[in-house]
Amino acid sequence: MEQVIRWGILGTGKIAQAMAAALRDVPGAQLVAVASRTPESAERFGALCDAPRRHASYQALADDAGVDVIYIATPHTLHAENALMCLAAGKHVVCEKPFTMNVREAQGVIELAREKKLFLMEAMWSRFLPAVQEARRLIASGAIGQVQQLQADIGFVANFPPEHRLLNPALGGGALLDIGIYPLSMAAFFLGPVTQVRTLAEMGPTGVDEQAVFSLLHEGGGSSSCACSMRVLSPTELTITGTLGRIRLPGRFYKPNHLIIEPMDGERRVVDAPFIGNGYTHEAMEAMRCIRAGLPESPLMPHAETLALMDVLDTMRAQVGLVYDADHATAAA
Known part of the structure; x- marks a missing residue:
């Protein structure tokens, strides 16, 4: 059997809900934890998507030892900060687009992922369809x-x-x-x-x-x-x-x-x-393929192209x- 990949979702908006739904259609994916900035929002979102662990802070999700990869679905002003936090905690990261607010922020995130030898990908889901x-x-x-x-x-x-x-x-x-x-x-x-x-x-x-x-x-x-x-x-x-x-x-x-x-x-x-499910399935499948293979980035959405864009x-x-x-x-x- 292929290795089960345990997902966490950081953020509770529409795109987070779409990814939660998509993960149900991905073989070998488990949504095990979600995070919001308040206990009420985390509980509500966790119940909606049937996630067993519902963290009331983003840091708590980053520190959750039972999570392999975190999908970042916050507003783009928070992407760099959230990605750096998750990578520092040893988690693989799939970050919504636009990846960051500017190229300087993107460079910092990519450098940390490479230093930590962790998988990192911009979630440009259309490319994978x-x-x-x-x-x-x-x-x-x-x-x-x-x-x-x-x-x-x-x-x-x-x-x-x-x-x-x-x-x-x-x-x-x-x-x-x-x-x-x-x-x-x-x-x-x-x-x-x-x-x-x-x-x-x-x-x-x-x-x-x-x-x-x-x-x-x-x-x-x-x-x-x-x-x-x-x-x-x-x-x-x-x-x-x-x-x-x-x-x-x-x-x-x-x-x-x-x-x-x-x-x-x-x-x-x-x-x-x-496409399978709602379409977000395909970027999740690619991320899991890369993580299982020990790849630091996806050839379909490589770091160099994220930086260039x-x-x-x-x-x-x-x-x-x-x-x-x-x-x-x-x-x-």
Whole structure:
């Protein structure tokens, strides 16, 4: 039998609930502990997801000897602090995206993981889904020729009060960090490292970007055109175009269950590629595969790429004048 991997979840929001549900569909995964900052919240979340141990502090989860890997699902302003705490306590870590607030924080977390010889991965769950993997396989096989362009958009209407984390600069609010990371990460996944970026944004009354557009050039050729918005419900599609045709991930490209191949010469094909459970299962399965194999990182979401993408996000924010408290800490460091 394969080694059982014992999970802890740090944080109790929607994404934490999604991961708790996903772990039920992962063979060999056990959700054994959760943590919140209050006993009431920890008890409520633990009961909801049937976790036997319910810690009233994040540190208590980090120190729980019965936990192998911790999934960090707190607001991104806390990611670096929480990841450092869990790694220092000897736990493997899967950290929600965006990985940290800036590249300096990301570097510190990755350095500690390497020093401790622990597994660490950014939870960019879309990369691990079967449809996305199949699209990459098709591209590698030459099905659409040499890839030249990628277009992607993601948008929803954020009808929230200004103190909500999505609009609150103190909580890392804004479209770029929360949802812009999806098209950015997928563009780099399909076209390779980003060499240049140009960004425009519309800022809202709270001082965060409510929608942004950005263009990328990629190492080895190819360009991407991406948009993210908290003002409109956009098509949320991704199209990869090559010299011989295109591949589309239609409707919620971050969670595709099929893809469409449209060759210049030939018939349009729909390829079904269903995911297990709610889709978060696949990143958990990859993390467990790596932990069992003793790998420090996943080849699908390696540390170097997490750092590179955080660096691009830093550049994008500088271009639109979006500054967070964590950046002041960078300047003081």
